[in-house]
Amino acid sequence: MEGNGSLIGEIGLYALILALVFSLVQGTLPMVGTHYGVGAWIAVARPAALGQFIFITLAFSMLMLGYIVSDFSIENVALNSHTDKPMLYKISGVWGNHEGSLILWIFILALFGLSVALFGSNLPPTLRARVLAVQGLISFGFLLFTITTSNPFTLLNPPPLQGLGLNPLLQDPGLAFHPPFLYLGYVGFSMAFSFAIAALIEGRVEPAWARWVRPWTLAAWCSLTVGIALGSWWAYYELGWGGWWFWDPVENASFMPWLAGTALLHSAIVVEKRDALKSWTVLLAILTFSLSLLGAFLVRSGVLTSVHAFATDPQRGVFILALLVIVIGGSLVLYAWRAPALKSGGYFSPLSREGGLILNNLLLITACATVLIGTLYPLFLDVITGGESKVSVGPPYFTNTFIPIMLPLVVAVAIGPMLSWKRADLYGALSRLRLALAVALLVVIIGWYTIENGSFLSLCGLSLAAWLFVGALVDLGERLKIGRVGLGAVWRRVIAQPRATYGMTAAHMGLALTIFGIVASTSWETERLQVMRPGQTADIAGYALLFVGVKDVGGPNYNSVRATFEVSREGAYIATLQPEVRTFTDPPMQTTEAAIRPTITADLYAVVGDPDGQGGWATRIYHKPFVHWIWFGAAVMAGGGLISLSDKRLRVGAPGRRKFNRRRAKVTAA
Amino acid sequence: MRYLLPLGVFVVVAAALGIGLTMDPRVLPSALKGKEIPDFSLQAVQGRELGLSSANLRQGTVSVVNIFASWCGPCRVEHPYITELRNLGIVVYGINYKDHPDHAEEWLNIHGDPYVRTGADLNGRVSIDWGVYGLPETYVVDGGGHVIEKHIGPLMPDDIRSKILPAIQRAMK
Numbered sequence: 001m002e003g004n005g006s007l008i009g010e011i012g013l014y015a016l017i018l019a020l021v022f023s024l025v026q027g028t029l030p031m032v033g034t035h036y037g038v039g040a041w042i043a044v045a046r047p048a049a050l051g052q053f054i055f056i057t058l059a060f061s062m063l064m065l066g067y068i069v070s071d072f073s074i075e076n077v078a079l080n081s082h083t084d085k086p087m088l089y090k091i092s093g094v095w096g097n098h099e100g101s102l103i104l105w106i107f108i109l110a111l112f113g114l115s116v117a118l119f120g121s122n123l124p125p126t127l128r129a130r131v132l133a134v135q136g137l138i139s140f141g142f143l144l145f146t147i148t149t150s151n152p153f154t155l156l157n158p159p160p161l162q163g164l165g166l167n168p169l170l171q172d173p174g175l176a177f178h179p180p181f182l183y184l185g186y187v188g189f190s191m192a193f194s195f196a197i198a199a200l201i202e203g204r205v206e207p208a209w210a211r212w213v214r215p216w217t218l219a220a221w222c223s224l225t226v227g228i229a230l231g232s233w234w235a236y237y238e239l240g241w242g243g244w245w246f247w248d249p250v251e252n253a254s255f256m257p258w259l260a261g262t263a264l265l266h267s268a269i270v271v272e273k274r275d276a277l278k279s280w281t282v283l284l285a286i287l288t289f290s291l292s293l294l295g296a297f298l299v300r301s302g303v304l305t306s307v308h309a310f311a312t313d314p315q316r317g318v319f320i321l322a323l324l325v326i327v328i329g330g331s332l333v334l335y336a337w338r339a340p341a342l343k344s345g346g347y348f349s350p351l352s353r354e355g356g357l358i359l360n361n362l363l364l365i366t367a368c369a370t371v372l373i374g375t376l377y378p379l380f381l382d383v384i385t386g387g388e389s390k391v392s393v394g395p396p397y398f399t400n401t402f403i404p405i406m407l408p409l410v411v412a413v414a415i416g417p418m419l420s421w422k423r424a425d426l427y428g429a430l431s432r433l434r435l436a437l438a439v440a441l442l443v444v445i446i447g448w449y450t451i452e453n454g455s456f457l458s459l460c461g462l463s464l465a466a467w468l469f470v471g472a473l474v475d476l477g478e479r480l481k482i483g484r485v486g487l488g489a490v491w492r493r494v495i496a497q498p499r500a501t502y503g504m505t506a507a508h509m510g511l512a513l514t515i516f517g518i519v520a521s522t523s524w525e526t527e528r529l530q531v532m533r534p535g536q537t538a539d540i541a542g543y544a545l546l547f548v549g550v551k552d553v554g555g556p557n558y559n560s561v562r563a564t565f566e567v568s569r570e571g572a573y574i575a576t577l578q579p580e581v582r583t584f585t586d587p588p589m590q591t592t593e594a595a596i597r598p599t600i601t602a603d604l605y606a607v608v609g610d611p612d613g614q615g616g617w618a619t620r621i622y623h624k625p626f627v628h629w630i631w632f633g634a635a636v637m638a639g640g641g642l643i644s645l646s647d648k649r650l651r652v653g654a655p656g657r658r659k660f661n662r663r664r665a666k667v668t669a670a
Numbered sequence: 671m672r673y674l675l676p677l678g679v680f681v682v683v684a685a686a687l688g689i690g691l692t693m694d695p696r697v698l699p700s701a702l703k704g705k706e707i708p709d710f711s712l713q714a715v716q717g718r719e720l721g722l723s724s725a726n727l728r729q730g731t732v733s734v735v736n737i738f739a740s741w742c743g744p745c746r747v748e749h750p751y752i753t754e755l756r757n758l759g760i761v762v763y764g765i766n767y768k769d770h771p772d773h774a775e776e777w778l779n780i781h782g783d784p785y786v787r788t789g790a791d792l793n794g795r796v797s798i799d800w801g802v803y804g805l806p807e808t809y810v811v812d813g814g815g816h817v818i819e820k821h822i823g824p825l826m827p828d829d830i831r832s833k834i835l836p837a838i839q840r841a842m843k
Contacts, residue, residue: 239743246743283676290680297687317691325684332677339673376683383689529776590750592780609780618779 006155009074012062013153016103019055019110020143022048026113026136030129034201042125045132049117052139053110060107063152064094073159076100076152081163084557085171092176098300098316099152101179105296106142108180108187109135112216116191123212130198131191138190141323149316174234181227182254186292188220189261193289196282197331200338205282210272213285215645217268221261222641228254229634237594242525242605242622244630247398252375253295259368260288263361270354274421276347277354279339284361286335290328291368297324298375349423356416356424363409370401410464410515413508414471418478436474440467451524461519469512476505503644507637514633521627531616541623543604544568545577550608550617558582560593563608563617567597577606603627707815708799712789715764715778716771722763722789728815732841733761734834735809736785736825737797739769740777742805748824749781752808755830756784760838764788767797767805810834812841 026048033041063076067090072078080097081090095104113135120128146152195213199205231251236244245251264284270277297320348354374397414436418429430437440463447459477483479501480493528540534549548564565577577595584591597604602625609618711723727733736752738745756762764785766774774790791797800809810819819837821829 239746243741248743279673287676321684321687321691324687328680329677329684332680336673336677376686379690380686383686529772531779590781607780609776610782612779618776620776620780 006073006157008062008066008069008071009153009155012059012066012074013147013151015055015059015062016143016147016151016153019052019059019106020140020147022052022055023136023139023143026052027133027140028136029133030136031133034126034129034133042129045129045136046117048136049110049113049132052136053114056103056107056110059153060094060103063100063103064091067091067094070163071159072161072163073155073157074152075154075156078156078160078163082557083162086556088173088176089171095179095183099146099150101183102142102146102150103152104180105183105187106139106146108183109139109142109190112187112191113139127195127198127202127209130201131194134194134197135190138194138327141327145316145319145323149319172234172238174230174238178227178230178234181223181230183227185220185222185224185227185254185261186257186295188216188223189257189285189289189292191216191220192264192285193331196285197334199282199342200331200334203338203341205271205278205342207272207275210268210281213281214265214268214272217261217264217285217288218641218645221258221265222638222645224254224258224261225634225638225641228258229631229638233631236627237596238591242527242594242624242627244627247374247395249375250295250299252371253291253298256368256371256375257288257291257295259364259371260284260291263364263368264288266357266360266364270357274348274354276344277358278342278344279335280361282339282342283335284365286328286331290324290331291372293320293324293327297321348421351419351426352424353416353419353421356412356419359412360409360416363405363412367402367405367409370405371398374398374401407460407464410468410511413511414468414475417472417475417504417508432478433471433474436467436470439470440464442466455523458519458523461515461523465512465516465519468515469509472505472508472512476501499647500644503640503642503647505640506643507640510633510636510638510640512633513629513636517626517629517631517633521624521630524625525627526623528619528621530619531612532619533616538619538621540604540621541602542569543574543623545604545606545621547617547619550611553580555582558584561608563606563619565595565606565621567604575604577604579606579608581608581610598628600628601626705817707809707811707817708796710789710796710799712765712791712796715766715769715774715788715790717775718778718783718785718788720787722765722787724815726763726787727811728813730813731761732813732818732838733763733811734838735763735765735800735811737765737767737800737802737805737807737809739767739805740773741769742767744824745806746781748806748808748826749784751825751827751830753782753784754827755825755834756786761786765797765800766790767802768792768794808834810837810841 026045029041029048030045032038033044063074065071066074066077067081068087070077070081070083070090072081076097076099080100081093085093093100095101113132116123116128116131116135120131123131192213195209195216199209228251231254232244235246236242264281267277267281267284271281297317300316300320414433415426415429418432419426443463443466444459447462451459479497480490482490485493526541528538530538532538532547534547536547538545538547544567546566546568548566550561550563553560553562560580560582562578562580565579566573567575567577575597577597579595580593582591582593592607592609595606602623605622605624607620609620611617707724707727709724711725712721714721727735734755738749738752752762762784764787766788768791769777771790771792778785778788789796794802800807806824808821808825809817812818818841819833821833825834
């Protein structure tokens with residue numbers, strides 16, 4: 001194995017360099033070719049994208065192979081892996097570090113480029129060539145960054161006998177798949193970006209453009225939703241404090257593109273259906289990807305301190321900042337120059353579906369801006385005062401600014417879909433939503449009398465969730481004309497309804513579920529903190545947890561103290577909870593593994609701590625009502641996105657002619 | 671004009687990021703070094719007996735003061751290394767910043783208590799006098815109650831070796 005050990009690394013590096021060459025060709029020749037009308041150069045875009053993809057895949061596979069066979073002659077493997085690590089975490093270790101995560105980033109970028117090359121046959125050839133060229137240039141920037149400052153294939157001679165392991169906090173299935181989903185989201189937004197740049201260069205944004213941008217944005221948005229939810233779920237069960245969102249700079253870095261991407265999804269509808277809001281949508285596409293890049297900068301440059309941050313290095317920071325300035329600055333210059341020429345066709349009154357979507361965009365972007373300000377404020381203050389003044393912005397800032405912006409948004413989400421295009425009847429929409437209004441009021445009244453420790457704000461939250469949930473259903477019912485036409489006619493409408501409608505309904509209902517989970521779990525959580533001896537019982541929310549005792553157990557690369565609780569309710573046995581404290585030796589570190597019994601209505605969450613030296617153990621038990629609905633709601637949102645993505649209108653690669661006819665057939669339906 | 675606005679905003683952000691890169695977010699404003707610690711007196715964290723006051727820091731022994739909270743993720747990260755400092759025989763005091771007394775007690779029970787004395791700074795007033803910017807923060811204080819060194823952010827083995835231990839040696843002279 002030592003013989004071919006360095007071979008893996010060398011093949012990987014050569015593959016990266018070849019990919020760099022391909023990306024340069026992909027980024028330049030088609031761009032010049034489209035400008036001067038050189039057909040042969042335009043045609044280079046597709047094979048170049050394919051070639052780039054092949055060599056990046058090769059590099060990525062080599063790095064993964066290095067991890068799988070524990071080839072410690074590759075420095076990156078030696079620093080981040082260990083022979084005793086379970087295979088899943090050897091593989092996830094590939095992207096658990098700065099260099100490897102960059103390779104994953106570029107790999108996904110190349111994958112998206114390949115999809116345009118393969119399935120973009122219904123795009124105008126010049127548009128496709130320009131999109132691929134922009135993708136190629138982004139790829140070139142990141143490959144150059146990787147090779148010059150963050151080469152994952154640096155070799156060690158002689159190779160160490162054992163690797164340095166991976167942070168055990170990161171050895172977790174939730175976290176293993178968290179980065180790939182996040183990157184699919186971040187990089188997915190690069191498609192919208194490339195289309196925006198290509199459109200600015202062409203000087204034209206047509207409804208067909210929006211039909212192309214929407215599926216990519218939707219796919220990216222779904223992945224990002226799943227990625228953020230996975231990360232928050234991981235924090236919930238792994239950090240052992242029952243919290244699931246901390247407004248950490250790195251969390252914010254993923255949340256900002258999500259907010260902007262959500263806005264983009266909605267404004268692209270207006271471009272597609274109404275041929276309006278063009279320059280705004282192009283700007284949103286640029287902003288969304290810019291925020292993804294900014295996230296990469298914040299995580300990797302060391303300008304902000306965060307627990308999530310990769311080992312940072314100022315040289316890398318300078319390079320990424322330069323990349324940021326070229327990509328974002330360049331695109332905004334292009335925007336300032338070309339956007340005034342984008343002509344919008346549709347006119348509409350402020351009170352219309354378009355108006356509603358603008359309100360949606362306004363609120364989402366404002367929310368995004370408050371998060372951005374909160375994240376960057378410490379840095380700004382530091383810079384302005386020359387390092388003499390430092391602050392940290394904590395959760396109170398974010399809850400006090402973010403939530404007030406979200407409240408009107410949630411109210412509006414239920415109303416928006418009920419408005420008609422161009423000019424709408426707000427009173428009519430509201431009167432059709434009277435059922436939702438009634439349910440929302442009922443929730444407040446019932447809650448007022450039945451829930452003992454409910455604050456007014458939490459009742460409002462519950463009521464809003466109910467309003468949104470029922471509102472989404474009422475909207476669907478209206479579209480299907482339930483109760484107004486016969487069952488057979490309703491059924492025909494169920495089938496004829498575009499999937500995008502169901503997707504929207506699901507996504508809005510998912511948002512309602514998430515809000516419900518957030519409000520219920522934060523308002524009515526109970527906790528018990530105590531030292532328990534074996535045989536003692538703790539009571540929480542009607543459950544009795546009998547502390548049976550603790551046992552030492554060994555894991556693949558750690559030793560663990562495992563406690564056992566027997567949970568019963570009114571004397572009847574329900575479940576056994578076994579929280580653990582794991583002690584890793586390489587690197588030395590302890591992690592808490594909470595034991596969670598999730599049910600539909602509440603989670604029981606138990607954590608064990610240190611012994612008190614007299615036979616007792618510190619224990620923490622939480623009862624969190626409906627907390628899993630937070631992530632269930634996120635999954636429903638992402639599912640809604642996928643349903644919408646499967647809409648024939650948006651299906652990537654469907655022949656353009658057929659699509660066009662279908663669109664005509666559906667203009668009224670949707 | 672309105673099309674130039676996004677570019678303008680970005681230029682400002684990029685400039686700030688650029689300057690930010692040249693600064694280390696963990697470097698202490700030099701003005702605080704060498705200054706006297708503020709006068710304060712805090713009750714012990716719930717469940718512990720020994721509280722912390724400025725008098726404890728002026729008794730001639732070099733000490734390390736660590737500001738922590740149960741709600742602070744990075745505090746959890748540095749916790750084993752704070753314990754290691756204590757195991758090296760260094761006097762470590764803890765100021766518990768704006769924490770729920772139950773949580774603070776439990777945190778120390780579960781993860782271990784490396785502190786010789788603790789002070790519960792429930793409203794954060796004392797920490798403000800110390801000039802705390804964000805948790806965790808760690809101060810090296812000489813026997814006379816002067817701040818010798820300050821570290822912002824989680825204290826990692828590297829920081830102990832390159833910053834805290836040399837500062838303690840300086841303080842002992």
